[in-house]
Amino acid sequence: MNCFALTALAASALFSAQAAQPNIIIIFNDDQGYQDLGCYGSPDIRTPRVDELASEGMRFTDFYVGSPVCSASRAALLTGCYPYRVGVSGVFWPNRDHGLPPEETTLAEMLKKAGYATAAVGKWHLGDELRFLPTRQGFDTYFGIPYSNDMYPAEHMRYAPDCLWREGQNFQTLETAFAHKKRGQPRTLKNKVPLMRNEECIEFPCDQTTITRRYADESLRFISESVESGKPFFLYLANSMPHIPLFASPDFKGKSAGGLYGDVIEEIDFNTGRILDRLKMLGIEDDTIVIFSSDNGPWLTVGDAGGHADPLFEGKFTSFEGGQRVPFIIRWPGTVPAGTTCSGMAATIDLFPTLAALTGAELPEKKLDGVDLSSLWKNPHAISPRSTFFxxxxxxxxxxxxxxxxxxxxxxxxxxxxxxxxxxxxxxxxxxxxxxxxxxxxxxxxxxxxxxxxxxxxxxxxx
CATH class of the missing domain: 3.30.1120.10 (Arylsulfatase, C-terminal domain)
Structure with a gap:
């Protein structure tokens, strides 16, 4: 056994002996359709690791996000409130000086106060001004793209001294692009997005063919470091895809029967498996809540690049079921019964009070719209505390x-x-x-x- 493995096992033993609070991992994909997992009936997209997660935990059939668009949906997840009640009603764009109000308490802030190490990896999309970034909203670290992967960098973006410039880009090309922008958008930079670490851009434009793997790499590093520190951890892994434009690495491109969209999902599935394997190797899978879901329904108007919501009607941007009912899987061995399906109504706004109840974290004074679902997580046949959803x-x-x-x-x-x-x-x-x-x-x-x-x-x- 190598030194890393011995260190990890020792840290795991110390962690298990000391911690009464579960670790929490939320994997939140972008624009993934309700049907686009094997365990939700996809006929041509293979997702063996997520299907395994469902077989070891609970799969929800009637789970909702707070909005059919990106920013508002994420605001609901992280605050436990309907998004428009915390000042978020649509999609945030670069250069607009808007974001999730810093006075709102996020899930990360609540858990950090309860002793958790916290990390945001992936898409943020709740404001790119300094005061709105994840590091100012309760996350110890951030690694990812600050908005949708079809956008462009903000003029005020801060670049690290050792930023990796790609595709011939540099300060001069950015200055030229912004000088010729129309309606706030530099057309020549569309789909060229910055990769940030904490509060600076470290790569521009981001190589999106490798980003799914690199998100997983960052997640694995954070998990291992948290275990070594003996602290419980909260990982918010928000994959940038399958939001368009779609990118897959050479190992996955052209491999799925579901086309490029399927390639992207299957690569996400593989890297989800890497995270699950690391939890097992560290001996903490029984101490870790793993959640897998999507921020809204599929972008149907882009055709084959947009996924599927069957048997639901319509998709993203709408209040039909296909717009806001999403896949949701939770695994927590020993607490969430394995191989179960729950048809009780539930929503992302419910995660905030539920995780507070399970971790002993103190809820903010502000009234939440979410309800505690812990009874439903323990018994899929219990009556859901949620009877209404807007x-x-x-x-x-x-x-x-x-x-x-x-x-x-x-x-x-x-x-x-x-x-x-x-x-x-x-x-x-x-x-x-x-x-x-x-x-x-x-x-x-x-x-x-x-x-x-x-x-x-x-x-x-x-x-």
Whole structure:
């Protein structure tokens, strides 16, 4: 046995003896469709390691994100609140001086206060100004792309002295690009994004063909260092893909029956497996909560590059099920029963209070919109503490009933004559195909009033 392994085993033994708090890993993919995992029915994308994770834990069928777009969805996950209630209602762009308000308490800040080492790896997308960066929002370290991988660097981006310049880029080319920008966007820099470490760019443009592997490499380093330190850890791994543009390394490109999109998912699956293997090698898999999910539904309008939400209707940008119902898997050996499926309603806003309850962390004074799901994690047949969910200001689900005030479509061929109000019974009609509002007007009226009350409680922030 080599020295590293001996050190890791000794550190693991010390950690297990001292820590009563579980480690936490949240893997949050970008624009991955509900169907695009083997354990969720994908016919052509192979995901053996994530399927293994599901077989060792619990797979949710009715799990929701706080928004059908990137920034708002991430704000909901990290604050336990509907995103518009914390000032985030859409997508953040570079050079706009906006982000998740620093006065909001993030999941990382709560866990750090409870003694956790914290790291953000991957896509951030909650503001690129200094005061909005992960290192100012509770994370000890950050390594990743600060926004979507189809964007461009901000003019105020700080570059490390030893920044790796690629593709002929340098300070002069950036200056020229910004001098000729239109509507704030330097067209020649589209899809050229910075790779940051903490608060500086260390590579521009980022080599996205290797980024999925490098995110995993960074995660493995953080896990091992945390174990050696004897501290519980929180890793937020937000993969930049399968958001377009899609990139895969040579080891995975052209290998999936699901095309380039499938290549990307299968590479994410492989690197998820590397993380799971490291937990096992360090002897901490029983002490670690692993969560695997997506920030919103698939970007269907980009065709084969956008994934699949079947059997759900529509996708990203909409309040249909395909826009906000996502895959969600959790493994915690000895606490979460293995090989189980849960059909109880749950959401990313629930992770904040649930993890607080399981770690003993102190909740912020601000009222949260999430509920403690720990009873559901321990028993998939328990009644979910969540009975209602609001799809931004457009729709509401109560029990099996879902009411749309107005239906918004993004894929033209799916548009229907009746755009709302509409009512669906999701138990019998998960594809939202049969509008039954004429048969149940009293249900529609009740849900409409619930939506009115929610809009008053959580109005959209002013632009």
């Amino acid at each position: 799809y931004e200001h457009n729709a509401v689900r109560s029990g099996n009933w879902k009411y749309h005030r107005k239906e918004i479509f993004k894929v033209k061929k799916t548009k229907r004559a009746n755009t709302g109000p509409t009512l669906y019974n999701l138990k019998d009609d998960v594809g939202e195909a049969q509008n039954v509002i004429a048969d149940h007007p009293e249900v529609a009226e009740r849900l409409s009033k619930m939506l009115d009350a929610h809009i008053q409680y959580a109005p959209r922030p002013r632009k």
